[in-house]
Amino acid sequence: MSPKKNIEAELAYGAGQVNPLGALKPGLVYDADEIDYVxxxxxxxYTTKNLRLVTGDSSSCTAKTNGSIFDLNYPxxxxxxxxxxxxxxxxxxxVTNVGDSNSSYKVKVSAPAGLKINVNPQVLTxxxxxxxxxxxxxxxxxxxxxxxxxxLVWSDGVHNVRSPIIVYGA
Known part of the structure; x- marks a missing residue:
């Protein structure tokens, strides 16, 4: 899992290898409810008409439900x-703590030249x-x-919750 070995980088391997045992107790999860997708x-x-085709209910696009692609709670x-x-x-x-109570996760960021990544806060307790x-x-x-x-990886020393970051251009 190295961009030096695979030119497609994060697009090729996403959040990492499948670990069924680790999936049982991941530590942190990114929850997203229906309203987040709306x-x-x-x-x-999307228009209200098109939105309703997707949701199958009476959801509508209003000023209150007009979100940003950057704020979908996705890893x-x-x-x-x-x-x-x-x-x-x-x-x-x-993120929601599904690991241990009384835990702290520190962030570790790995980025190439040309990309500055800032995470605030850097510790979640x-x-x-x-x-x-x-x-x-x-x-x-x-x-x-x-x-x-x-x-970006949040780690409490036991759990490592990894999020891929991709910047792509033309």
Whole structure:
């Protein structure tokens, strides 16, 4: 799982190898409810009519449900850029502790040249099971590369919750 060995990088291997035993107790999860997807679709330009074809209910696109692609609570971070021009994007995420109560997760970021990744806060401390904590990820940079591959890992020393980060351009 190295972008030096696989030119498709994060696009080729995603969040890592399947580990059925690790999946039983992952530590942290990125929850997304129906409303999160409604906001995502409305933010992508869906009309209420098209949205209802997807949801099968009376959901509607309003100012309240008009979300951003950057705020879908999903473990992957992707950004389309124009190569050679400066870029910046901010993502809001929330994780739920399904590991141990009284645990702290520290972030570790791996990024190539041309990509600056800031995570705030850098430590998430949980007192109880099912407690939620939010964080913000900012991607910035400028590159002539058409693909930058990076990752973000939250670790409490037992669980390693990995999120792929892709910046791609034309």
């Amino acid at each position: 906001k995502f679709l409305c933010g992508q330009g 992957t971070f992707a950004l389309s850029i124009t190569t050679g021009k400066p870029f910046s994007a901010t993502y809001h995420r929330t 949980f007192q109880s099971l099912l407690e939620k904590k939010s964080f913000v990820v900012t991607l910035e940079g400028k590159t002539k590369e058409t693909l930058l591959s990076a990752s």
